[in-house]
Amino acid sequence: MEKSDDKNTAVTRRDVLRDSVRGACLLGAGVFGGLLARKSAGEQMVWQIDPYKCISCGHCATYCVLQESAVKCVHSYAMCGYCDLCTGFFEPEPIALTTGAENQLCPTGAIIRTFVEDPYFEFTIDEPLCIGCGKCVKGCNAFGNGSLFLQVRHDRCLNCNECSIAQACPSQAFRRVPAHQPYILKGQENNE
Amino acid sequence: MSYPPNQNSRILPVTISMLKLHLSMPPILLTGLIILAMVGATYGLERFPPPDFETGYELPSTTTPPPRALFYQYLDLAVLIAALALASWFSLKKRSRRRLFGLMVFSLIYFGFWRKGCICPIGAIQNVTLTIFDRGYVIPVTVILFFVIPLIFTLFFGRGFCAAVCPLGAIQDVVLLKPQQLPVWLEHGLGMLAYVYLGAAVLFAATGSAFIICQYDPFVAFFRRSGSLEMLVLGVSFLVIALFIGRPYCRFLCPYGVILKTLSRFSRWKISITPAECIQCRLCEDSCPFNAIEKPGAAPLPANYRQGKTTLIILLILAPAIMALSGWLGYKLSAPFSRMHPTVRLAERVHLEETGQVPDTTDASDAFRGTGRSLMSLYEDAEQIGREYSWATVLLGVFIGTVIIIKLTYLTIRRTQTSYEADRGRCLACGRCFAYCPIEKNSNEPANI
Numbered sequence: 187m188e189k190s191d192d193k194n195t196a197v198t199r200r201d202v203l204r205d206s207v208r209g210a211c212l213l214g215a216g217v218f219g220g221l222l223a224r225k226s227a228g229e230q231m232v233w234q235i236d237p238y239k240c241i242s243c244g245h246c247a248t249y250c251v252l253q254e255s256a257v258k259c260v261h262s263y264a265m266c267g268y269c270d271l272c273t274g275f276f277e278p279e280p281i282a283l284t285t286g287a288e289n290q291l292c293p294t295g296a297i298i299r300t301f302v303e304d305p306y307f308e309f310t311i312d313e314p315l316c317i318g319c320g321k322c323v324k325g326c327n328a329f330g331n332g333s334l335f336l337q338v339r340h341d342r343c344l345n346c347n348e349c350s351i352a353q354a355c356p357s358q359a360f361r362r363v364p365a366h367q368p369y370i371l372k373g374q375e376n377n378e
Numbered sequence: 379m380s381y382p383p384n385q386n387s388r389i390l391p392v393t394i395s396m397l398k399l400h401l402s403m404p405p406i407l408l409t410g411l412i413i414l415a416m417v418g419a420t421y422g423l424e425r426f427p428p429p430d431f432e433t434g435y436e437l438p439s440t441t442t443p444p445p446r447a448l449f450y451q452y453l454d455l456a457v458l459i460a461a462l463a464l465a466s467w468f469s470l471k472k473r474s475r476r477r478l479f480g481l482m483v484f485s486l487i488y489f490g491f492w493r494k495g496c497i498c499p500i501g502a503i504q505n506v507t508l509t510i511f512d513r514g515y516v517i518p519v520t521v522i523l524f525f526v527i528p529l530i531f532t533l534f535f536g537r538g539f540c541a542a543v544c545p546l547g548a549i550q551d552v553v554l555l556k557p558q559q560l561p562v563w564l565e566h567g568l569g570m571l572a573y574v575y576l577g578a579a580v581l582f583a584a585t586g587s588a589f590i591i592c593q594y595d596p597f598v599a600f601f602r603r604s605g606s607l608e609m610l611v612l613g614v615s616f617l618v619i620a621l622f623i624g625r626p627y628c629r630f631l632c633p634y635g636v637i638l639k640t641l642s643r644f645s646r647w648k649i650s651i652t653p654a655e656c657i658q659c660r661l662c663e664d665s666c667p668f669n670a671i672e673k674p675g676a677a678p679l680p681a682n683y684r685q686g687k688t689t690l691i692i693l694l695i696l697a698p699a700i701m702a703l704s705g706w707l708g709y710k711l712s713a714p715f716s717r718m719h720p721t722v723r724l725a726e727r728v729h730l731e732e733t734g735q736v737p738d739t740t741d742a743s744d745a746f747r748g749t750g751r752s753l754m755s756l757y758e759d760a761e762q763i764g765r766e767y768s769w770a771t772v773l774l775g776v777f778i779g780t781v782i783i784i785k786l787t788y789l790t791i792r793r794t795q796t797s798y799e800a801d802r803g804r805c806l807a808c809g810r811c812f813a814y815c816p817i818e819k820n821s822n823e824p825a826n827i
Contacts, residue, residue: 371442
């Protein structure tokens with residue numbers, strides 16, 4: 187329109203060029219979008235930890251963009267041995283097998299130990315207290331059944347496009363999973 | 379770690395019962411069982427079989443809180459489309475800075491503080507790139523639409539997205555208190571950074587290394603009101619600069635802005651400063667904090683016709699050399715760039731450890747050894763990524779070289795214009811200039827476009 191000084195309605199060469207490029211761009215965007223849509227899913231992808239790759243290094247507690255990490259410990263009860271001497275609960279060489287803080291591995295006391303029947307004890311995670319440090323996971327994996335493991339809790343996760351913990355994860359255990367199956371639970375793979 | 383001999387733990391009875399079991403079995407079965415037990419031990423599973431409870435204890439189930447429902451993603455998309463439509467209407471038809479500002483604050487609250495800045499069209503560049511290059515990656519439909527819809531709007535109505543929809547633009551716009559004009563050469567020079575950033579973002583997304591746009595998003599820490607110290611320092615420094623220099627991220631870094639800038643040059647409708655004929659009163663001359671108003675007369679660069687012509691000829695002769703040079707530079711940078719990929723970093727670290735150049739191990743190398751993968755397969759993967767990088771960085775170099783040549787060519791072409799107009803590409807459609815036009819003030823009629 188820069189050149190049309192007397193008649194605003196006059197079609198200039200520049201306008202024709204602009205129109206054709208715009209048409210080409212629209213076509214391009216349409217084709218591009220269509221090609222992408224062929225490889226797309228109708229649902230969101232969310233972040234999750236593969237518990238078999240996780241080495242419980244502790245980065246989940248510190249690298250999450252949330253002040254209180256979206257990663258928490260979860261317990262697969264069906265795998266648990268219900269041990270009295272739980273190596274996910276107790277410090278190595280505990281003074282006594284009691285719930286005293288000096289005996290506990292968890293820095294926030296987020297594991298609740300309850301007596302079920304002799305000699306079995308149930309261990310549950312008090313989720314609001316759990317910081318996702320993975321100390322109990324390490325202990326449980328080292329000498330126990332590995333029934334304690336870390337998972338991204340989707341009621342907390344912001345689902346950042348680029349997960350900060352995934353970037354820092356030394357074992358590349360983070361991956362995107364479809365939102366209808368947002369957890370990788372140990373001991374339940376065969377059910378799916 | 380060592381554990382005390384267990385007085386009352388279950389380790390002992392289990393072992394004894396297993397031994398009893400073994401004694402009553404034929405030797406072959408026994409060997410098989412021992413092997414099975416050893417395999418079990420290496421994976422740390424079923425060391426203590428789950429007990430059979432006698433007191434009627436029921437196993438609690440593991441809770442699995444679901445992610446945000448799909449419905450909300452379509453809500454986000456609807457809000458995006460509505461905001462884009464309103465932004466176009468306010469900037470082209472209503473010509474109202476106040477309405478645009480209101481919409482901008484809404485977008486800042488909704489897309490920024492409420493939705494915490496994810497997913498945004500800027501970051502979607504990387505998802506789209508990764509979809510093209512990674513067969514295994516599945517992109518959600520909403521992300522494609524988030525990427526494409528603002529592009530289509532821009533082709534018709536200009537950069538309404540930048541004006542009032544993008545939360546990153548909004549947070550910089552609301553803090554702009556004392557705008558300073560940058561010299562033209564600096565404006566053009568800094569503008570080139572965005573192309574480099576776009577090229578690098580595409581490179582790292584295509585190779586599956588990292589999403590750097592999201593990683594170095596300066597404002598997302600404010601939106602989440604949480605983040606690392608580096609993010610906070612980056613964000614605060616951008617906001618301090620944004621007090622004086624209008625929207626520094628949008629103009630000099632935003633990779634999506636580069637695409638929108640290009641498409642906006644071909645938009646069907648564009649912002650006009652005046653609702654009618656420009657009377658060249660010069661009142662709007664300094665009204666644009668983003669240096670997007672073109673003044674009548676010759677473009678400020680080049681100084682004269684002859685000089686421009688000479689520069690252009692030299693430039694076109696040098697063009698292949700510039701592209702070759704930037705491609706070569708890209709090739710030279712492929713090794714350091716490839717370290718953005720975690721597998722390459724891991725392979726280098728493991729190599730250092732294997733050859734005894736470093737005494738200790740890292741979490742990553744320990745984790746790799748824990749997987750039992752062979753060294754060779756890791757090195758091969760890293761080499762494969764390295765090869766991808768070597769041609770991708772050449773392409774990146776050539777792309778940047780081409781952009782530089784196009785930019786320089788654009789600057790040497792002498793254009794004249796007759797009125798004050800917003801540059802189609804650089805105009806962010808913020809609507810600040812409307813109020814400066816005396817014709818606007820006198821007319822009560824909405825302007826024709």
